[in-house]
Amino acid sequence: MPRTTRLILCPVNLRHLKVDYNAYEEAVEMAQRRGAKLIIATVAPEIERNMNIYNSDVYWGEELRKFVAAHPAEGVDMELIVRKGAVHRQIVKLADERNVDLIVMESANPKVQDYLLGTTASHVVTHAECSVYVVRS
Numbered sequence: 001m002p003r004t005t006r007l008i009l010c011p012v013n014l015r016h017l018k019v020d021y022n023a024y025e026e027a028v029e030m031a032q033r034r035g036a037k038l039i040i041a042t043v044a045p046e047i048e049r050n051m052n053i054y055n056s057d058v059y060w061g062e063e064l065r066k067f068v069a070a071h072p073a074e075g076v077d078m079e080l081i082v083r084k085g086a087v088h089r090q091i092v093k094l095a096d097e098r099n100v101d102l103i104v105m106e107s108a109n110p111k112v113q114d115y116l117l118g119t120t121a122s123h124v125v126t127h128a129e130c131s132v133y134v135v136r137s
Helices: 022-034 056-070 087-098 112-117 120-127
Strands: 007-011 037-044 078-084 102-107 131-136
Touching (some): 007 087, 022 037, 022 102, 037 087, 087 120
Parallel strands (some): 007 037, 102 131
């Protein structure tokens, strides 16, 4: 019996969306096909490097809303979430808290140092309790 996918988490890095957002497109398509709810999340740094950002929750929340408005997901129930902290830990924590069925996320092309240090995607794959679909750029 195939598993039912009710809730999909798609973390997006708003700093790199101009380059690629393939995982978001894939997550939207999966949610549409499976009739699943989609959580779009971004993780803000705990301390902003940009001194013009006074309230990062508000700033990154607005940036996330702009992104979703520019890339609508027809017929998909969607929730937007902003978290603060280490990206790899926050993705796994959010997936666990919300009992997510599937995480759909980007992964940059690996380099030698990625194998030695680990990437966000490899951490999530290793520590998430649910399935993880990694989209290559």
